[in-house]
Amino acid sequence: xxxxxxxxxxxxxxxxxxxxxxxxxxxxxxxxxxxxxxxxxxxxxxxxxxxxxxxxxxxxxxxxxxxxxxxxxxxxxxxxxxxxxxxxxxxxxxxxxxxxxxxxxxxxxxxxxxxxxxxxxxxxxxxxxxxxxxxxxxxxxxxxxxxxxxxxxxxxxxxxxxxxxxxxxxxxxxxxxxxxxxxxxxxxxxxxxxxxxxxxxxxxxxxxxxxxxxxxxxxxxxxxxxxxxxxxxxxxxxxxxxxxxxxxxxxxxxxxxxxxxxxxxxxxxxxxxxxxxxxxxxxxxxxxxxxxxxxxxxxxxxxxxxxxxxxxxxxxxxxxxxxxxxxxxxxxxxxxxxxxxxxxxxxxxxxxxxxxxxxxxxxxxxxxxxxx
Numbered sequence: 001x002x003x004x005x006x007x008x009x010x011x012x013x014x015x016x017x018x019x020x021x022x023x024x025x026x027x028x029x030x031x032x033x034x035x036x037x038x039x040x041x042x043x044x045x046x047x048x049x050x051x052x053x054x055x056x057x058x059x060x061x062x063x064x065x066x067x068x069x070x071x072x073x074x075x076x077x078x079x080x081x082x083x084x085x086x087x088x089x090x091x092x093x094x095x096x097x098x099x100x101x102x103x104x105x106x107x108x109x110x111x112x113x114x115x116x117x118x119x120x121x122x123x124x125x126x127x128x129x130x131x132x133x134x135x136x137x138x139x140x141x142x143x144x145x146x147x148x149x150x151x152x153x154x155x156x157x158x159x160x161x162x163x164x165x166x167x168x169x170x171x172x173x174x175x176x177x178x179x180x181x182x183x184x185x186x187x188x189x190x191x192x193x194x195x196x197x198x199x200x201x202x203x204x205x206x207x208x209x210x211x212x213x214x215x216x217x218x219x220x221x222x223x224x225x226x227x228x229x230x231x232x233x234x235x236x237x238x239x240x241x242x243x244x245x246x247x248x249x250x251x252x253x254x255x256x257x258x259x260x261x262x263x264x265x266x267x268x269x270x271x272x273x274x275x276x277x278x279x280x281x282x283x284x285x286x287x288x289x290x291x292x293x294x295x296x297x298x299x300x301x302x303x304x305x306x307x308x309x310x311x312x313x314x315x316x317x318x319x320x321x322x323x324x325x326x327x328x329x330x331x332x333x334x335x336x337x338x339x340x341x342x343x344x345x346x347x348x349x350x351x352x353x354x355x356x357x358x359x360x361x362x363x364x365x366x367x368x369x370x371x372x
Contacts, residue, residue, distance in 0.1 A: 069287075118275075170198075194215050265332065272322075273336065317339050
């Protein structure tokens with residue numbers, strides 16, 4: 001029991017450290033991506049941390065199996081390097097018994113991954129999609145920043161203001177350039193509005209207007225000298241109403257209950273993917289235990305690179321099989337299970353190769369003695 005607690009603690013501590021480092025690296029990259037979108041006006045800067053929170057379960061469900069795999073390699077590799085495993089082997093600790101003890105932390109990780117992949121990650125993806133739908137309904141005036149040109153997503157209008165009040169109602173030094181497109185998608189020139197100041201108003205009918213004061217409107221075609229200039233004291237621009245969609249179409253945002261029993265090949269593929277992640281934990285544990293065995297003279301990192309390449313091959317083939325299954329190139333009954341079967345066989349081969357090799361060598365020696 002003391003050895004069991006010691007090994008479990010070593011694996012879990014290393015798992016936590018490795019997973020934390022991987023999570024920081026991955027989330028930093030995503031945060032920079034979302035920050036760039038916020039800087040260009042595609043996202044509300046105030047929702048960045050909310051987005052990262054919604055995406056966190058999806059990151060963790062992929063990070064934890066890799067963290068466990070590396071945690072076993074590093075923790076047990078250190079024990080081999082410091083000859084602690086040699087002492088345990090002398091007391092009867094075989095690779096099979098070591099794997100059985102490692103199943104406890106592996107089961108804990110598998111339960112967490114199952115909770116993430118089957119429940120929490122779909123909920124986070126659903127909230128993330130709803131938040132994106134809300135962001136798509138924003139106009140450039142909702143994300144406008146003073147001193148910066150702000151364009152609509154389709155590029156038909158560019159807005160600029162020198163000053164903007166804290167309540168985002170009053171503007172000063174307004175410039176608006178809008179491309180005029182007819183119903184048959186033909187370009188009909190541009191309109192430029194400049195105003196000393198402006199304000200947003202919401203009328204009783206619910207429509208929102210931008211009221212511009214003391215300015216000019218210019219209409220014409222770029223490259224031609226027939227621009228028309230109109231001076232105005234007050235000019236109203238109708239702003240589009242926010243149309244927030246509640247529709248969520250991403251498969252990773254669908255609940256697991258809705259995927260069960262579905263005849264759609266994409267839904268069945270998504271369900272198999274979610275079930276594959278907890279299964280992945282046990283198979284990588286099976287491969288990691290024998291791969292962690294190193295010779296103290298060779299160093300703890302001798303098998304680390306081949307082991308990581310083996311894990312990457314496992315995950316890459318699994319992702320490729322997922323894409324092939326969605327396209328109907330793989331029978332649904334075969335699904336993703338054949339990939340797990342291949343690497344299960346590899347793990348069993350790694351675990352039992354050394355005992356089999358010693359048994360065969362002993363048998364050959366016995367035969368040579370009998371012949372001699």
